[in-house]
Each structure stands twice: as C-alpha cells, then as structure tokens.
Amino acid sequence: MPPVVSPHHTYQIIYEDYRQVVIQMFRDVSIHMKGGVITERDADFCTVRTRIPAGVVSTDQLRQLARIAKQYGTGNVHITTRQTIEIPHVNPIYLKKIAAALEKNGTPVGSERDEVVNVVSCPGTERCKFANINTIELAKNIDERLFGREMPVKMRISISGCPNGCTSPLLNEIGISGRVDPVREEGLCTGCGTCTEYCRENAIRIRRGISVLDAEKCLSCGICVRSCPFELLKPGGTRYLITVGGRRGRHPHPGRELISVDNPGEVVDIVEKVVYWVYRRAWSGRLLSDQLDELQFEQFKTEIVGKTMGK
Numbered sequence: 001m002p003p004v005v006s007p008h009h010t011y012q013i014i015y016e017d018y019r020q021v022v023i024q025m026f027r028d029v030s031i032h033m034k035g036g037v038i039t040e041r042d043a044d045f046c047t048v049r050t051r052i053p054a055g056v057v058s059t060d061q062l063r064q065l066a067r068i069a070k071q072y073g074t075g076n077v078h079i080t081t082r083q084t085i086e087i088p089h090v091n092p093i094y095l096k097k098i099a100a101a102l103e104k105n106g107t108p109v110g111s112e113r114d115e116v117v118n119v120v121s122c123p124g125t126e127r128c129k130f131a132n133i134n135t136i137e138l139a140k141n142i143d144e145r146l147f148g149r150e151m152p153v154k155m156r157i158s159i160s161g162c163p164n165g166c167t168s169p170l171l172n173e174i175g176i177s178g179r180v181d182p183v184r185e186e187g188l189c190t191g192c193g194t195c196t197e198y199c200r201e202n203a204i205r206i207r208r209g210i211s212v213l214d215a216e217k218c219l220s221c222g223i224c225v226r227s228c229p230f231e232l233l234k235p236g237g238t239r240y241l242i243t244v245g246g247r248r249g250r251h252p253h254p255g256r257e258l259i260s261v262d263n264p265g266e267v268v269d270i271v272e273k274v275v276y277w278v279y280r281r282a283w284s285g286r287l288l289s290d291q292l293d294e295l296q297f298e299q300f301k302t303e304i305v306g307k308t309m310g311k
C-alpha cells in the first residue's frame with residue numbers, strides 16, 4: 001500500500017520547496033546583481049553572459065560551454081555583438097552552479113551594466129594582412145586590468161588593427177586602432193606608381209618622377225608601405241590611436257581623438273587613466289559622449305598629452 005498523503009501534507013511539501021528556492025535566490029543575490037546576469041522578457045528566466053576578451057575561446061572551452069548550456073539552459077547559445085557567448089533561458093535557482101562551472105571553464109560570468117564590459121578586438125596581426133598591431137594580446141591585457149570595473153556609465157572598449165575599423169572602435173566609449181605612417185627613403189623612388197594604385201585615399205601622387213605624400217589625406221593604414229616593390233616606403237613608426245566618447249545605437253557618433261602612443265603598455269596605462277577619469281567625473285544616466293564637454297575633455301586631453309610627451 002502506498003502511503004496516504006493528505007492535502008495538508010502536499011501543501012507543506014510545496015511550501016517547503018518554494019521556501020528553499022527563495023532561500024537559494026537570497027543566497028545568490030550577489031550573482032543576481034552581476035552585470036552578466038540579464039533578466040529576460042519572461043522575468044522567471046535570465047540570460048547569462050560570459051567574459052571572453054576579444055571573443056577568443058579554445059575548442060575545449062567551447063565544448064564545455066555547450067555542455068553547460070545544455071545542462072542549465074535550453075541547449076542554445078547566443079553570440080553577442082560584443083564577441084561574448086551568452087546562455088539564454090536559465091532558471092535563476094541555478095545561477096550559483098552555472099557561475100561556478102563558467103569560472104572553472106575560464107569563461108566567467110561577464111558584464112553588461114554600467115561597468116567596463118567585454119573588450120572587443122579584430123584578429124589583428126595574428127591573422128589579418130592589413131593589421132598594424134597585435135590587437136588580441138592588447139584586448140587581453142586591457143581586460144585583465146579593467147574588466148568589470150564599476151562605472152557611472154557603460155564603458156565599451158574596442159580595438160581594430162588598422163583604420164578599416166572592422167570592430168568600429170570610433171563608435172565605442174574607448175576606441176583603439178593601429179596606424180602606420182609611411183616614410184619614403186630620401187631621394188629613392190622609381191616613380192613606378194604602385195603605391196598610388198594601392199592608396200585608397202588618393203594621398204600619394206607622382207610628381208616629377210617621385211612619389212609625394214599628402215599627409216592631410218593619409219589615414220596611416222600602412223598599405224602603401226607593403227605595396228612598394230622596391231621596399232622604399234618604410235613604416236615611420238607603428239602607433240595606437242586612442243579615441244574617447246564614441247557611441248552607437250539610436251544616435252551614433254564617432255569618438256574624439258585623445259592621443260597616439262607607440263607601445264601597447266602605454267595604451268593600457270592611458271585606457272586606465274581614461275576609465276579612472278570617467279569614474280571620478282561622469283554622471284550616471286547619460287552616455288559618456290554627451291558629457292565630454294562638461295567633463296572638460298579638452299583639458300584632460302592636454303594633461304594626458306602633456307604627461308605622455310614629458311614622460
């Protein structure tokens with residue numbers, strides 16, 4: 001004979017289950033507050049966003065992410081515009097477990113609120129023939145120093161290896177792009193015109209049998225340097241152009257140029273200074289791009305440029 005269960009007993013079991021869920025959610029409150037946990041349209045579920053700087057994950061990590069998504073979600077994942085992977089439709093009672101599993105996988109819970117969010121980067125010199133800088137390494141270094149830092153405004157950072165800007169660095173709060181300024185060896189030029197063919201900005205003309213650069217038109221993409229069959233065009237230095245205050249969304253606007261520096265270590269230091277400056281001065285509730293004048297961006301720029309030049 002199966003045991004007789006009274007309605008009162010059934011009610012007690014349901015109540016106890018509900019109580020345990022509430023207790024668990026209360027314990028997990030810090031996880032609920034994380035930027036990488038996003039309440040869905042159906043508020044009984046959330047999407048868990050991961051932290052994947054430059055969008056680079058190993059195949060082992062991908063396999064594990066798939067396993068976690070199957071165990072705690074619907075079995076689907078979503079690739080975001082900021083190069084992260086998110087796991088949709090997670091029951092909040094599993095947040096603690098999913099966070100632990102993601103941490104173990106090296107793809108921890110990410111961020112989405114007013115914080116430094118996932119750092120985006122193109123392949124850079126690791127794979128792209130147009131690249132002037134190692135973007136992926138830079139993205140990882142910036143992530144290590146600044147990811148998740150709480151801010152009054154959302155801080156998006158994007159890196160591109162050249163002015164083609166495949167990751168739209170100009171439309172991020174902080175943008176970085178790799179530049180190379182061409183320099184022709186004095187007196188040497190056959191006037192073959194190959195570099196003029198390659199330059200998409202019409203920034204090189206052949207005059208009196210030699211190439212002449214129009215610096216106003218030049219975007220410093222470095223393509224002409226690689227095009228000269230006689231290797232007479234040299235990189236006059238690789239630099240990292242940093243822009244501040246760009247935005248996309250409803251009213252896209254390009255960021256303003258802050259400074260160019262010539263090594264990745266300096267880039268990380270300056271990005272940290274920008275983040276700290278915004279942290280101290282900006283107000284919440286408005287995009288950084290709308291506040292730059294009030295934050296005295298030009299004065300900040302003068303200070304940064306002055307300090308960097310004076311090193």
Ligand code: SF4
Pocket residue numbers: 122123124125128129130131132160161162163164165166167
């Ligand atoms: S931004 Fe430049 S370096 Fe990066 S992927 Fe695009 S073309 Fe290549």
Ligand code: SF4
Pocket residue numbers: 180181182198199200201202203204213217218219220221222223224225
């Ligand atoms: S660096 Fe690029 S934009 Fe400048 S001259 Fe060379 S090809 Fe033209």
Ligand code: SF4
Pocket residue numbers: 184188189190191192193194195196210211227228229230231232233
């Ligand atoms: S490709 Fe080289 S040699 Fe030819 S015009 Fe340009 S700089 Fe001169």
